[in-house]
Amino acid sequence: MKIPKLAFIFLLVVCLVLYLTYVKRRFENRNMTKSLLEQLYRTDLHKRPTSAEVVGETFSYGIMFDAGSTGTRIHIFQFKLEPNASPKLGSEIFKAIKPGLSAYADDPEKCKAGLLALLEVAKQTVPPAQWSSTPLALRATAGLRLLPGEKATHLLDKVREVFDASSFPHRPDSVSIMDGTDEGVSAWITVNFLLGGLHGSKVPTVGMLDLGGGSTQITFSPQDEKTIQTSPIDYVTSFQMFNISRTLYSHSYLGLGLMSARLAVLGGVEGQPVGGSQELVSPCLAPDYTGEWEHAEVTYTLKGQKAGEPIYESCLSKVEKMIYKRVQKAEEVKQMEFYAFSYYYDRAVDLGLIDEKNGGSLRVSNYVDGAKSVCKNMEAGAGENPFLCLDLTYISVLLQELGFPLDKELKLARKINDVETSWALGATFYYMESLRRH
Known part of the structure; x- marks a missing residue:
């Protein structure tokens, strides 16, 4: 009788050990998940997100409004949280409305209807149990930057009223006008997050070039201390993301x-219409070209110079004079991988150098050769795009002024892993990180 009794005691002890091990692991996993959620949402505005809808997985959400010059867009990001790991993008819901907020500058109250419609999309996307833990923010760009300060302030106040009535948490700084540097940093975060360079892995980060209508940005992570020491102080910025200082x-x-530079090369001044019947005459246009061009709500009358001088050489001289000493050269960019977006992408498509949907790679010299070819052909007629010669010449000069040699290869993409390469994702991470810090 003694042997069965010992066996029973042994079996009981084994079962007890297994049960305690199971409980311990469940407790550790729960604590790791809890720790990560607290890291992302540690703020008096937020409650910790509820448990995931899927067993073993936890999700959080972030909502970012992009208030641009031509429209307002909402990005609703779903993030998958894993213990001891950076969040991963699960999905993105995107919807846009027109016109932009700036169109309501004289009647701010009217902007509310569109914002409320976009918030309904967010409510349909985010589970109600997580509304109280989903940060909400709006960042305005060029459209509001160009408005008089008082008008922009009134519009942003109306946005805050809409946000105050929503079920999503926010702070006074949740609604603001984004400056150009923040736009560049946010786009850099987006690109490198999608490429895997921000997850604590050995994947190197890439640089980012963005060419908009009114401004252009360059952003990269310096590997050479000399770059930081020799750059103007306002060209270097530091922040913390996923517990790593960058x-x-x-x-x-x-x-x-591109649009502002185009106007400057043509001989116009931003915001000042040409008086009377005056024309802007430029060697960057075909000799027989006459037409109108609208920029920043001003309509300009344009005309090409008389035939004689080679268009490319004459246009190149105008571009170089306009950009002279306005751009800082960064030597380190020669060795780094760079992605280029917006008008860099569009003009490469116009040249047939990359696929419109999938993007591709090209060298700086491709822009130069393209400019020479297009300008040469324009000596016989303006063609479908009268500004293509000017635009390509400007892009080729700008890249070289920024420090990129002719043989430097750039990657061009509208999407990475099927996600738009806009600044919105990066701005959402940036905002969530600020909530965690405060």
């Missing part, structure tokens, strides 16, 4: 976006 070289050149 230092970036980032600058936005206001007035050097």
Whole structure:
């Protein structure tokens, strides 16, 4: 009888040990998940997110409004949280409405209807149990930057009224006008998050080039201390993301976006219409070209110079004169991988150098050769795009002024892993990190 009794005691002890091990692991896993959630949402505005809808997985959400010059867009991001790991993007819901907030500058109250409609999309996307833990923010760009301060303030006040009545938490700084540097940093975060360079892995980060209508940005993570020491102080910014401190070289050149640069090369001044019947005459246009061009709600009358001088050489001279000493050269960019977006992408598509949907790679020299070819052909006629010669010449000069040699290869993409390469995702992370810190 003694042997069965010992066996029973042994079996009981084994079962007890297994049960305690199971409980311990469940407790550790629960604590790891809890720790990560507290890291992302530690703020008096938020409650910790509820448990995931899927067993073993936890999700959180972030809502970012992009208030641009032509429309307002909502991005609703779902993040998958894992113990001891950076969050991963689960999905993105995107919806846009027109016009932009700036269209309501004289009657701010009217902007509310569109914002409320977009918030309904958010409520249909985010589980009600997580509304109280989902941060809500709006960042306005060029459209509101160009408005008089008082009008912009009134519009932002109306946005805050809408947010105050919503079920999503926010702070006074949740609604603001984004400056160019923040736009560049946020786009850099988006690109490198999607490429895996922000997850604590050995994947190197890439640089980012963005060419908008009114401004252009360059952002990268310097690997050479000399870059930080020799750069203007306002070109270097530091922040913390996913418990890692990062230092970036980032600058936005206001007035050097493609549309603003185009106007300057043509001989116009931003915001000042040409008086009377005056025309802007430019060697960057075909000799027989006459037409109108609207920029920043001003309509300009344009005309090409008489035939004689080669268009490319004459246009190149105008572009170089306009951009002279307005751009800081960064030597380190020669060795780094860079992605380029917006008008860099669009003009490469116009040249047939990349696929419109999938993007591709090209060298700086491709822009130069494209400019020479297009300008040469324009000596016989303006073609479908009268500004293509000017735009390509400007892009090729801008890249070289920024420090990129002719043989430098750039990657061009609208999407990475099927996610839009806009600043919205990066701005959402940036905002969530600020909530965690405060």
